[in-house]
Amino acid sequence: MSHIDGYNMMVVSQYFTSINDFIMLEFVNKKYRFNTEKFHTNPIPINYKTIKYFPKIETLNIWSILDETFGNNIFQNQQIYLSPKFDFFRINVWFEVNYTSTQTCKNTNVSFKNVIYTTTDGEKYGKKIPNNIKKIGDNYFKLVHFTSFQISQNVTSLGDNCFEECNLKLLKLPCNVYILGKNCFLNCRKLEAIESLTFVTEIGENCFCNCKHLSSVKFTENLCNLPNSCFECCKNLQEIAVPSRLHAIDDKLKFNNSIQDNKKCCIGDKAFRYCVSLKWFEIRGDVDEIGDKCFQYCDVLSHLEIPSSVSKLGNYCFNGCNSLSTLKLPVKLLIIPQMCFGECQKLQTICVPYGVTSIGCYCFNECITLQSVVISESVCHIGEGAFCHCESLKTIKIPSLIKEITSGCFKGCLSLDVVVPNTIITVQKNSFKNCRSVTYQNSKLF
Structure with missing residues (x-):
């Protein structure tokens, strides 16, 4: 120093x-x-x-x-x-100071650097946004029926529910906007495009939820989060470009504009749920967790890349992804949770990496074309109904650490020929119901 x-x-x-x-x-x-x-x-x-x-x-x-x-x-x-x-x-x-406070200040040498224009300000001074405004307040344009809007160049932030349920078709953001609040464009069902997302660093929960006509979104390297339900029910969304260095910011310290990065990064719960037109998605950056129901019912999602940094997948994470045929699981994964890949009807092969200790209940339920499953020897528990109705599954090797076959675990696996190892102590009810062939302790049960 x-x-x-x-x-x-x-x-x-x-x-x-x-x-x-x-x-x-x-x-x-x-x-x-x-x-x-x-x-x-x-x-x-x-x-x-x-x-x-x-x-x-x-x-x-x-x-x-x-x-x-x-x-x-x-x-x-x-x-x-x-x-x-x-x-x-x-x-x-x-x-942050509301516009009314700036107008009532009698001290002429005071400079307000972060002025918000609220609904109360609009009622008092008019709906037109003044030039010195940095943030448009919560609910400001909610339910307003215009089809296009251009925001002032000085605005840097849009508040919660700012454009909720508007008839917007096109919105052009100035390059200075970096924060989009919670529910910002919620239920903007006619919104087709948003231009100039260049400097956006943060979007709130439900930000674009139920924007049914939004087809393409492109963020640059500045985006730092994908929160809960941010694109849920965007049924026309076919393409989304996210940064290669996606990371999460916990608190932005106002002192000296410094930023501390001390929070694990995750893609939020239901972030892309019911994005039924999304075909391809690459998760990039230092993502640690993919939330519950994140890609649930993404019917045409056929290609998905998960980075090696991911250590946790949420419940129902890929449930109902009917076009997903293959997927490489990250090596840091410890648990595959319940219904994670349930009803993935085109999933043909899966390899459970070493380090995974538990496969959750109904994890691969009704994966009707699943033919090949490789389970690592680190797995010590397989939950109820984990492979229930995997009709095309022919063989599976049960790891030696597993002591119990849970209820309905392989129920309805019509093509399965399985040898139950001697290390198994308990076989619960309907574990192998309707399987093709089951051998246990050198005796063929059926």
Whole structure:
């Protein structure tokens, strides 16, 4: 660290998050002494006690309504305590503030950097969005019956339910928009295309849910999440391009625009459920988990690539994917959950990788064309009905760690010839009902 000169260390210290960081820096090297005196604007929230470390401040930055304003009245009816007043050339307010608050502020040197235009603002000042707005508020255009709309270039965020149940056919987003809220385009059944998703980093749950005419969506490398039901019931969606470096962001720290990435990445529950026109999907990036019912009833999905980083699949994850014929399971997988591949009627072969310990209930139920199953020796439990009605399954080797054949496990496997190993202690009711041939302890049961 001592190789960094004083000026560049000042630049680095802009990303510190506490006053203690600045204090400790002073002890690292003599050339870093008086570092805080070089700042003309505070890089962290300060109060009457810590402002002394920044004696040359001209511009005050405020990141929270709880931050000290040093006797400056910013909001109407704001309670000002009997404390010394500090005058600043400018006061920057970085947290979200509604438009009405900006219009009632009488302090002319205050600059609001993150203004939201709410439904209440619209009733008071008109529906037209002012130019200085950064976010369009929740429910703002909900149920409004226009067919096209162009958003101001200054807008960076769309609130929850912002365009819910609109008659939009085409929406052109400015390049600055990076957040689409929950239910943002929910039930926009006529929406066919959204242009300029270039800088979108985050979409909310149910964002495009039930957009039945949306056929193609292309995100660039900036997208960091695919949350619950984000494209559920997009029945005309044939193509979706997602980033190669998909990752999840837990909290975006407002201090110094820094971002901490400390959350596992997952594709959410029901994210693509009932996308009945989706034929091809490649999951890329550092995805750790694919949620419950994520691709359920994607009838024509025939090609799916799962990255090796995936360690968990949700219940009913690929249930009813009737066109899926083959799939390579990731090596980090520990459990194949219940009904994960149930009713995948064209699935012909599956290899359970070493490391998997459990195959869930009805996991491959009614996979009627499944012919080949290779189960690794690490598997110690197979749930009820796991291979029920796999009518084309001819042979299967049961791993030695399994001690019990559960109820209905191979029921209705009409083509199955199976030798039950001597390591099996319990065979439950209907485990091999209607199988072609079952041999147990050197005796052919049927």
